[in-house]
Amino acid sequence: MPGSIGLVVITMKSTDTTVRRTGRPLSFDREQALEQAMLTFWRHGYETSSISDLTAAMGITAPSLYTAYGDKKQLFLEAMRLYAGSPYDMEQALVEAPTSRDAAQRMLIAAAEAFTGELTPRGCLLASATASGSGASADVQSEVAQVRREIQSRLQNRIDRDVAQALLPVGTDSHSLATLVIALIQGMSVLARDGTDRRDLLAMANFAMNAWPKL
Amino acid sequence: MPGSIGLVVITMKSTDTTVRRTGRPLSFDREQALEQAMLTFWRHGYETSSISDLTAAMGITAPSLYTAYGDKKQLFLEAMRLYAGSPYDMEQALVEAPTSRDAAQRMLIAAAEAFTGELTPRGCLLASATASGSGASADVQSEVAQVRREIQSRLQNRIDRDVAQALLPVGTDSHSLATLVIALIQGMSVLARDGTDRRDLLAMANFAMNAWPKL
DNA sequence: CAGGTTTCATATCAATCACTACGAAAGTCA
DNA sequence: TGACTTTCGTAGTGATTGATATGAAACCTG
Numbered sequence: 001m002p003g004s005i006g007l008v009v010i011t012m013k014s015t016d017t018t019v020r021r022t023g024r025p026l027s028f029d030r031e032q033a034l035e036q037a038m039l040t041f042w043r044h045g046y047e048t049s050s051i052s053d054l055t056a057a058m059g060i061t062a063p064s065l066y067t068a069y070g071d072k073k074q075l076f077l078e079a080m081r082l083y084a085g086s087p088y089d090m091e092q093a094l095v096e097a098p099t100s101r102d103a104a105q106r107m108l109i110a111a112a113e114a115f116t117g118e119l120t121p122r123g124c125l126l127a128s129a130t131a132s133g134s135g136a137s138a139d140v141q142s143e144v145a146q147v148r149r150e151i152q153s154r155l156q157n158r159i160d161r162d163v164a165q166a167l168l169p170v171g172t173d174s175h176s177l178a179t180l181v182i183a184l185i186q187g188m189s190v191l192a193r194d195g196t197d198r199r200d201l202l203a204m205a206n207f208a209m210n211a212w213p214k215l
Numbered sequence: 216m217p218g219s220i221g222l223v224v225i226t227m228k229s230t231d232t233t234v235r236r237t238g239r240p241l242s243f244d245r246e247q248a249l250e251q252a253m254l255t256f257w258r259h260g261y262e263t264s265s266i267s268d269l270t271a272a273m274g275i276t277a278p279s280l281y282t283a284y285g286d287k288k289q290l291f292l293e294a295m296r297l298y299a300g301s302p303y304d305m306e307q308a309l310v311e312a313p314t315s316r317d318a319a320q321r322m323l324i325a326a327a328e329a330f331t332g333e334l335t336p337r338g339c340l341l342a343s344a345t346a347s348g349s350g351a352s353a354d355v356q357s358e359v360a361q362v363r364r365e366i367q368s369r370l371q372n373r374i375d376r377d378v379a380q381a382l383l384p385v386g387t388d389s390h391s392l393a394t395l396v397i398a399l400i401q402g403m404s405v406l407a408r409d410g411t412d413r414r415d416l417l418a419m420a421n422f423a424m425n426a427w428p429k430l
Numbered sequence: 431c432a433g434g435t436t437t438c439a440t441a442t443c444a445a446t447c448a449c450t451a452c453g454a455a456a457g458t459c460a
Numbered sequence: 461t462g463a464c465t466t467t468c469g470t471a472g473t474g475a476t477t478g479a480t481a482t483g484a485a486a487c488c489t490g
Contacts (some may be wrong), residue, residue, distance in 0.1 A: 023436025024486040045347025048262050051478055053349070061439065063480075068437095072478065127405055131346030132260025134268070145409040179411065179419040183402030190342055190401040191394065194360040204394040211426035238466025239456040266448055276469065277449070283467095287448065 030068060033058040037069075038079035043121035046076050046129045047137050073140055076129075083125045084147055091154060099167055100159040101212050104181045107155070108205035111185045115192035116201065127189035152182045172213050184208055245283060248273040252284075253294035258336035261291050261344045262352050288355055291344075298340045299362055306369060314382055315374040316427050319396045322370070323423070326400045327416035330407035342404035367397045387428050399423055 036057040040049050051072060055062055069075040097103035115123050126148055130141040156178035162168045188201050251272040255264050266287060270277055284290040312318035330338050341363055345356040371393035377383045403416050 021436080022434075022488050024438070024488095025436085027438070027486090044349050048347055048349045048352075050349070050476080052476080062478085063439080064437075066479065128347040131405065131408070132258075132263055132343040134259050134263045134265070137263075141408075148405070148409060173418065173422060175415065176418045176422040179406065179415060180399075180423055183399055183406055183419060184395075185402070186405040187398030187400070187402030190346065190363070191398055193346070193356075194363060196394065200390065200394060203388065203391045204398060207388060207391040208395050208423070208426050210428075211423050213425075236466080237458045237464070239458095239468070240466085242456095242468070265446080267446080278451095278469080279467070281449070 026068065028058075028060050028064070033060060033068070034075075034079060034082055037075055038082050038125070039121060041076055041079050041129050042083065042123075042125040045131070045133075046140055047133045073137075076140060077143060080125065080129070080144065080147065090151065094154055094158045097158075100155070100162040101209075103155065103158055104177075104212065105205070105209055107181060108184060108188075108208065109202065111188055112192075112198055112201035112205055115189055116198040122195075123193040124185070124189035127186045128193065148182065148186075152178050155181060167215070169213050169215060177213070180208075180211065241283065243273075243275050243279070248275055248283070249290075249294060249297055252290055253297050253340070254336060256291055256294050256344050257298065257338075257340040260346070261355055262348045291355060292358060295340065295344070295359065295362065305366065309369055309373045312373075315370070315377040316424075318373055319370065319392075319427070320420070320424055322396060323399060323403075323420035324417065326403055327407075327413055327420055330404055331413040331416065337410075338408040339400065339404035342401045343408065363397065363401075367393050370396060382430070384428050384430060392428070395423075395426065 036059070037054050040054055040057045043049075044053060051062055051065065054072075054075070055065055058065065060068075065075065069078060093106070094103050097106060111124065114120070126144055130137065130144045133141055156174045159168065159172065159174040159177055163170065163172050163174060184205070188196075188205070192201060251274070252269050255269050255272045258264075259268060266277055266280065269287075269290070270280055273280065275283075280290065284293060308321070309318050312321060326339065329335070341359055345352065345359045348356055371389045374383065374387065374389040374392055378385065378387050378389060399420070403411075403420070407416060
């Protein structure tokens, strides 16, 4: 979930960059430009980021953008994958947490910190970039929604595991619990954009954990 | 907070409509057209609703829109006030609730229902319409944020009143509590837009109330 | 070097953006 | 009725949108 600024993200693209290709080579760093595109989408949203905004931030011209990434939609989807990180990473984080309660708390804390970073835009790209849009971008909105649902689903599975292992009361409503955590994270994005500072978000997240079921 | 579809909202505009005015009269219902504009902004957002979208929904032409409402920004702000209702109404609702806990619970339930209405777009206009946008709409974003902050502030004051009357533990963190409720409402908007149904949102809201302090 | 391939910068494309000039139409007021 | 005022529909404004055509430039291969 957190943005990976400064981290080298290993993307699993089909184009193998180790193969020597003929023709004039790219004159810019494809990953670095993608990161700038991600930051632009993060700050200004999908439809409300223009190609001009993107090319200015990426330091390339429009034709370079289109030959390197396809079109605006594909560029956004690639930027979104860079932002969200690989699903494997999150699966790992959920597995490594001792309990689902820890996992939820860590997610909330990580969100509060990521949404108020000094080097990045405020809020969450997944929450804000396609929060609204014209009918023309319905497919992009739905792809973003699917990423959110997948995160929620993985957390719910983690909770179910704890219930099965008697770390949570029998009959715990794992669905509502996972929904609650995701809703809080999305809501924190709005508040962070409004200027709520990190300390307040962390205090709120801490408060919210009081709703977590006790044995 | 809920949209007032079907309700006549008394707006406190300086233009007194009871005064006979000279010249050709308006050929459309100003309030009804405003409601259609609100629904359009609600569904598609501020920047991502075009003047064409708005005039089509309102059943008027562009010049009529501009003479009646000013420009796109003023139309949106007026539509937002129609959506949010008068501050007096919300103050009243907060006062009428027996306790701040009831007030918070009612706000959550009202939000869950309003965000999944069959006659209205999903989610919350205040949460989604300006969730992202170009720098050109920063002033509009800030006005929406101010409405959100005012709602949060009023809830916090209501909580403080309960603390003073010993209905809540001394030292209750009213700020975090109010922040939590607002964050949940904003988050529910995102989930409602993703397709989460009313039943799930209500169950989640109910679950979240477990975080409310007990005496 | 010559041939092939890809990216480069320049200059644009049609479509849409928010917004408005203009004159006819429709009302009030004397 | 005849001014006066305001809104009406038509047709556009310049600017910006996402996306490209074009030919020169830069690389690998042979």
